[in-house]
């Protein structure tokens with residue numbers, strides 16, 4: 001790792017510039033960094049893709065997704081677009097890369113750049129990564145006279161073998177410290193907050209183990225289906241799409257041991273250490289589903305998507321229970337669950353604590369720490385207090401940290417803004433390391449082979465807009481979660497119960 005930040009006269013090239021990710025996330029993230037003055041005005045930004053379009057068409061496409069919260073920021077859009085240039089070329093032919101490099105070298109010469117700093121972002125489908133990475137290295141890398149960084153998107157392969165193959169092709173070309181495997185969940189505010197939360201609060205670290213915690217849930221819910229992108233999703237499924245990467249990243253940060261330092265390799269060492277302690281996934285501790293049309297018939301089922309192969313058994317919902325075989329977590333069931341076409345959009349973490357020993361208070365609700373990654377970042381600890389007023393009974397309430405009210409004046413970057421800034425600063429701590437990737441695939445591949453093999457279960461149907469498969473609650477209880485009578489508890493405001501509250 002050079003540790004050298006890219007500041008002035010940096011060149012950024014986004015491959016796949018005509019695509020969904022580049023248009024909706026990457027260029028808006030670059031604009032966000034420019035707006036917040038984390039990206040210099042001396043930067044030159046290229047979009048590269050096969051699609052033929054003019055510079056103006058390209059700029060018109062990308063600016064539609066820029067966040068301009070103030071009148072002032074609206075004025076910055078044109079300034080930013082002045083830095084952007086579109087370059088059309090084929091991914092498998094030298095010409096486009098050679099022309100691109102000529103333009104880059106001309107820019108660097110005009111600016112008197114002695115040590116080129118070039119950031120290459122592959123916003124491309126996985127099948128195109130290697131051909132482009134090979135040619136970028138051959139035609140666009142500044143060699144020893146400069147520094148190049150390559151950002152590669154998930155999915156890194158689709159199982160252990162393809163991930164190893166991908167790595168074997170990238171490793172000879174790009175050094176590990178030039179490579180940034182991005183999982184954008186690692187750029188989300190509440191995910192970045194997990195390390196400070198756990199290791200800067202003694203009250204939490206004192207109870208953060210199986211002596212006090214009886215179950216952990218990490219949930220990913222989306223209120224929409226594949227919406228015509230079934231062609232992509234049908235070969236992936238929800239487990240590859242968000243569980244083997246996003247949810248597993250959240251799990252490692254939530255449960256790993258304290259790193260010896262805040263340095264990238266110390267953090268990533270502990271993530272790898274944790275993953276090595278996860279027991280092989282048990283095919284009997286899995287619930288899988290596929291959405292059907294909504295109850296009112298207005299929303300289509302997965303198989304109604306014309307881009308999906310007829311009769312597909314693709315999994316659009318999964319709940320998986322796993323266990324970490326180490327002193328801290330042995331015996332604590334951890335449920336990862338993720339689904340498309342559900343009743344809401346939400347990503348949260350729910351840590352349930354042991355029940356209070358019966359004493360002067362009987363059957364009080366268990367404490368739960370809930371961390372909401374999105375929407376509306378928040379974290380709250382459900383706890384029991386005396387009902388205000390003359391009553392001596394208890395009620396469930398919470399210690400609540402809602403970012404939108406507590407941190408009104410803070411600028412919270414989008415995930416991709418935060419991570420691209422880390423790449424510019426050569427900070428690898430929020431990126432996926434090669435050994436971490438291999439262990440995560442070795443964990444999920446046997447389960448995927450079973451689920452997608454002849455013995456695999458038929459996904460349980462669930463209606464678009466529902467909470468998921470009807471067996472979900474039973475699955476949760478069988479896997480250690482205790483549903484509680486939270487009657488009267490309504491986050492974030494607890495309203496008084498009916499008058500004449502029962503006294504102690």
Ligand SMILES: NC(=O)C1=CN([C@@H]2O[C@H](COP(=O)(O)OP(=O)(O)OC[C@H]3O[C@@H](n4cnc5c(N)ncnc54)[C@H](OP(=O)(O)O)[C@@H]3O)[C@@H](O)[C@H]2O)C=CC1
Nearest residue numbers: 016018019020021022049050051123124125126153154155
């Ligand atoms: N979209 C999202 O929200 C997210 C995407 N990702 C990952 O980012 C990567 C890019 O995703 P996304 O932008 O949605 O992908 P797209 O399907 O939009 O493809 C991006 C661009 O790549 C080119 N392309 C598409 N298919 C091919 C092909 N078969 N051969 C060569 N070029 C092709 C096209 O550009 P042209 O034809 O003009 O060259 C297209 O505009 C993927 O790996 C995805 O998993 C990760 C997180 C979220």
Ligand SMILES: O=C1O[C@H](COP(=O)(O)O)[C@@H](O)[C@H](O)[C@H]1O
Nearest residue numbers: 154184222241242246347374415
């Ligand atoms: O990687 C992916 O993530 C998105 C969800 O990202 P979010 O930041 O909107 O939560 C998911 O929709 C997509 O299918 C998947 O490829």
